[in-house]
Amino acid sequence: MRPHLGVKEDGHLTIGGVDTVELAEEFGTPLYVVDEDRIRERYREFYRAFADLYPEVEIRYAYKANSTLAVLHILRQEGAGADVLSAGEIFLASKVGLSPDKIIFTGNNKTNEELELALEKGVTINFDSLHEMERLQRICSAKKKKAKVSFRVNPAVSPETHPHLATGLRESKFGIPAEQAMTAYTRAKEVEFFDVAGIHMHIGSQITSVDPFVEAATKLMDIAGELMDKGVELEFIDFGGGVGIRYERDKPYITPKDLAEALVPLVESKIDEHGLKKPILYFEPGRYIVGDAAILLARVSTIKETPFKKFIGVDAGFHVLLRPSFYGAYHETVVANKAGAPWEEKVDIAGNVCESGDILARDRVLPRIDEGDLIAFLDTGAYGIIMASRYNSRPLPAEVLVNRGEYDLIRERETFEDLIRGQRVPGRLR
Ligand SMILES: Cc1ncc(COP(=O)(O)O)c(C=O)c1O
Numbered sequence: 001m002r003p004h005l006g007v008k009e010d011g012h013l014t015i016g017g018v019d020t021v022e023l024a025e026e027f028g029t030p031l032y033v034v035d036e037d038r039i040r041e042r043y044r045e046f047y048r049a050f051a052d053l054y055p056e057v058e059i060r061y062a063y064k065a066n067s068t069l070a071v072l073h074i075l076r077q078e079g080a081g082a083d084v085l086s087a088g089e090i091f092l093a094s095k096v097g098l099s100p101d102k103i104i105f106t107g108n109n110k111t112n113e114e115l116e117l118a119l120e121k122g123v124t125i126n127f128d129s130l131h132e133m134e135r136l137q138r139i140c141s142a143k144k145k146k147a148k149v150s151f152r153v154n155p156a157v158s159p160e161t162h163p164h165l166a167t168g169l170r171e172s173k174f175g176i177p178a179e180q181a182m183t184a185y186t187r188a189k190e191v192e193f194f195d196v197a198g199i200h201m202h203i204g205s206q207i208t209s210v211d212p213f214v215e216a217a218t219k220l221m222d223i224a225g226e227l228m229d230k231g232v233e234l235e236f237i238d239f240g241g242g243v244g245i246r247y248e249r250d251k252p253y254i255t256p257k258d259l260a261e262a263l264v265p266l267v268e269s270k271i272d273e274h275g276l277k278k279p280i281l282y283f284e285p286g287r288y289i290v291g292d293a294a295i296l297l298a299r300v301s302t303i304k305e306t307p308f309k310k311f312i313g314v315d316a317g318f319h320v321l322l323r324p325s326f327y328g329a330y331h332e333t334v335v336a337n338k339a340g341a342p343w344e345e346k347v348d349i350a351g352n353v354c355e356s357g358d359i360l361a362r363d364r365v366l367p368r369i370d371e372g373d374l375i376a377f378l379d380t381g382a383y384g385i386i387m388a389s390r391y392n393s394r395p396l397p398a399e400v401l402v403n404r405g406e407y408d409l410i411r412e413r414e415t416f417e418d419l420i421r422g423q424r425v426p427g428r429l430r
Contacts, residue, residue, distance in 0.1 A: 002038075002292055002379075004016055005295075005378070007339040011338050011339050011340045011341060013295075013336040013337075013376055015033050015035050015295055015402055016035040016036065016037060016402035016403055016404060016405070016407075017402070017404055017405035018033075018402040018406075018407050020336045020376060021374055023400055023402075024299065024336070024374050027400055028398065028413060029299040029315055029397075030296060030297065030299075030314075030315055030397040031296070031297045031397060031399070032296055032380065032398070032399040032400070032411075033294060033400050033401075034294040034381060034399065034401050034410070035293045035401075035402050035403070036074055036293075036403040037403055038292065039071065039075070039290055039293045039381075040074060042289045042290070042293065043061075043080060043289050046243075046288055046289060047078075047079075049256035049259070050256070050260045050263075050281065050283065053261070053264040054260075054264050054268075056279075056280040056281065057280070057282075057283070058282050059079075059081065059283055059284075059285065060083040060102070060103075060104055060238075060282055060284045061075045061284070061285065061286065061289055062083045062284045062285065062287075063083065063084050063085070063092060063286075064083075064085055064383075065241075065287055065291070065382040066294075066383075067386060068399055068410060068411060069092070069095070069096065070410040071290060071410075072092060072093075072095075076097060076098060080289075081098060081102030081103060082102060082103045082104070083104055083241070083284035083286075084104070084105050084106070084107075084123070085105070085106055085107035086114065087113065087114045087117050087118075090103065090117055090121060090123060093123075094121065100121050101122075103124065104123065104124045104126050104200070104238065104282070105118045105124065105125050105126060106126040106200065106202070106284075107128070108129075108173065110125075110132055112135055112139065115132070115135060115136050116139055116143075118147075119136070119140065119143065119145055119147050122148075124150060124197065124198070125148070125149050125150075126149070126150045126151065126152050126198075126200050126238075127150070127184070127188075128152050128174065128176075130176065130180070130183075130184055133184065133191075136149070136194075137191050137193065137194070140193035140194070141193060144193075146193050146194070147193060147194060148195045149188060149194050149195065149196055150196070150197055150200050150236070151176055151181065151184050151200065152175035152200045152201065152202065153178055153201055153220060153223060154170070154172060154174055154176065154201075155201050155215070155219040155220060156169065156170040156178060157169075157203055157216045159203045159207045159212040159242065160207070160209060162206065162328065165205040167203060175200075175202075181223050181226075182223075182226060182227075182230065185230070185232050186232075189231070189232055196232055197234065198235055198237060198238055198282070199220055199223060199224055199234055199236075199237055200237075200238035201216050201217075201220050201238070201239060201240050202241060202242065202284065203216045203242060204242050205241065205242050205244075205287060206242070206287065207243060207254075208244040208251065208252050208253050209252065209254060210254055210258055210262040210263070213239065213242070213259060213263060217239060217263055217267065218266060220237060221237070221266070221267060221270035221271075222270070222274075224279070225273065225274025225276065228274055228275065228276055229274075233276075233277060235280060236280040236281070236282050237280075237282070238281075238283075239263065239281065239284075241284040241286050241287070241288070242285075242287075244287065244288075245287055245288060245291040245292055245379060246292070247329065247331065248330050248332070249332075256288065286382055291379055291382035292378070292381060293381040294379075294380050294381030294384060294385075295376045295377060296320065296321055296331075296376070296377040296397075297336060297374055297375070298314035298315055298316035298320070298360075298374070298375050298377070299314060299375075300313065300314055300369055300370070300371055300372060300375060301314065301352070302371070303371060309348055310346070310347045311347065312347045312366075312369050312375070313352065314349060314350070314352065314360065314375055316351060316360065316377075316397070317351025317355075317392070317394075318353050318357070318391075319351075319389045319390065319391040319392060320351075320388050320394075320397055321360060321377060321380055321387075321388075322383070322387040322388070322389075323380075323383055323384070323387070325351075325355075330361075331360070331361065331378055331379055331380060332377075332379065333349060333361045333376065333377055334375070334376045334378065335366055335367050335375060335376075336374040336375065338367045338373065342367060343365045344366070344367055344368045346363055346364065346365050347363075347366060347369065349375060352392075352394075361377070385399055390418075395413060395414030395419060397411075397413060397414075398411055398412060398413035
């Protein structure tokens with residue numbers, strides 16, 4: 001069991017000291033439940049791992065992992081900046097009160113409107129392509145406004161993760177190839193409206209070995225060294241996010257400490273080798289900070305036995321939790337009202353979306369399950385609620401924040417009215 005989860009004498013699963021069965025009764029299902037303390041704990045663990053070894057470290061939490069406002073406020077209180085990738089995420093970062101110097105904008109295919117907004121707000125703009133740089137140059141010249149910029153460099157390493165989660169392969173759509181870095185920086189340096197401040201990489205997500213980080217960071221530091229020779233001194237080096245979490249207990253994993261112990265000595269030695277001024281090190285963890293802090297609760301509606309399988313049908317599907325269908329992801333499941341009960345049968349937990357790919361958990365050995373039981377999907381804090389949709393015309397779920405026995409509703413369950421909000425039917429169709 002995770003440190004913030006527990007089982008009461010009556011067999012009810014708890015999170016942050018709160019009974020999940022009671023939460024499901026009060027707020028209905030499907031329901032995301034997030035543990036505030038756990039987010040704080042993971043943030044501090046990540047930050048300390050690096051800050052204990054290096055003087056200047058900044059964490060820019062990756063908003064894409066979970067941008068529920070309450071979560072963003074917790075991280076702001078902890079001192080995190082933001083890694084954002086859309087105008088919407090710039091809006092959210094401003095909304096929670098982050099100052100622009102704590103925000104880096106790393107989207108790909110940024111539109112001119114997004115670039116304009118980022119410029120106006122004064123956030124650091126991390127280019128994904130030379131074309132993007134040229135477009136910002138035009139915008140800056142027209143507005144006579146200066147931008148702090150960096151480039152996302154693709155270091156061409158294999159992060160040994162799911163193909164959908166690998167972003168730093170040679171063929172990947174992200175960043176500029178390492179071979180183009182010199183040209184890109186030389187050109188950017190000539191632009192009077194650019195303050196060329198840093199270099200960035202993000203090689204993928206759910207990475208469970210330090211090796212690809214070390215390989216990619218070595219390349220990045222060598223590029224920083226070459227840039228120094230060409231007169232481009234960098235204020236920050238951003239190593240992106242990607243540290244994986246333990247979805248499956250028996251699979252390999254790494255901790256931020258493992259990564260810091262591998263990365264910081266490398267960075268220090270490259271600083272010496274290339275005679276660099278000590279840069280600030282940025283990290284952009286998303287999953288590591290919020291991933292195991294939340295669970296998803298779903299109610300068993302239907303039980304179906306065929307000669308081949310036993311299906312436990314629940315009131316959630318890939319519209320609520322996409323990861324199993326999209327990435328083939330594994331989420332440990334617990335029968336939340338019978339958490340201590342002995343395991344008795346092997347089942348598939350089927351979602352309620354009308355698609356055959358909508359299986360939330362396959363071949364799980366669980367206690368005997370009855371109609372009305374409550375299933376908890378663990379480790380659903382990252383890329384969970386944020387990827388939820390209204391597919392099959394189901395309103396988005398509610399979200400509750402728990403903390404040391406207390407709880408607050410932080411996202412109301414949507415209603416049917418939300419399904420049609422903003423739509424118009426021309427008079428001739430009525
Ligand atoms: C640019 C960037 N930074 C950070 C992250 C966060 O990654 P993770 O949640 O794996 O830490 C992502 C997500 O893939 C990303 O695209």
